[in-house]
Amino acid sequence: METRTLKLTDNWINYLINLPESGMGYHVVKVVIKGGKVLTKHKVLNSSILILEGDEKIKVSDIEKIELEK
Numbered sequence: 517m518e519t520r521t522l523k524l525t526d527n528w529i530n531y532l533i534n535l536p537e538s539g540m541g542y543h544v545v546k547v548v549i550k551g552g553k554v555l556t557k558h559k560v561l562n563s564s565i566l567i568l569e570g571d572e573k574i575k576v577s578d579i580e581k582i583e584l585e586k
Contacts, residue, residue, distance in 0.1 A: 522566040525576055532563035535584055548581040549574060557585055 524532070538544040541562055547555040555574075559567045560582075568574070 520568040520572070522568060522574065522576055524560070524564050524566055524579075528576070528579070528582060529564045531582065532560060538584070544585045546583045546585055547574075547579055548583070549578050550580045551578075 532543055532545075535543060543560045543563065545558055545560055545566075547558055547566065549555065555569075555572065558569065561567065
C-alpha cells in the first residue's frame with residue numbers, strides 16, 4: 517500500500533506546534549474539508565506532514581479546519 521503525504525502550510529504548522537502532541541512527534545487529528553467532508557484519525561508528523569489514507573486526494577487549500585482527535 518502506497519503512503520501519500522501532504523505538506524501543510526506554515527499557518528497550519530504554527531497552529532499544530534502549539535497543540536499537545538498525541539505521541540512522540542505526531543498529532544492524531546480530524547481534518548474538515550471545504551464542502552463538509554471529514555477525515556478522522558489522521559496523523560500529522562512533526563506538525564507539518566499530513567498522512568493520507570487509501571485513495572484520498574486533497575490539496576492543502578481544501579482544508580477548512582484541523583482539530584485534535586479526543
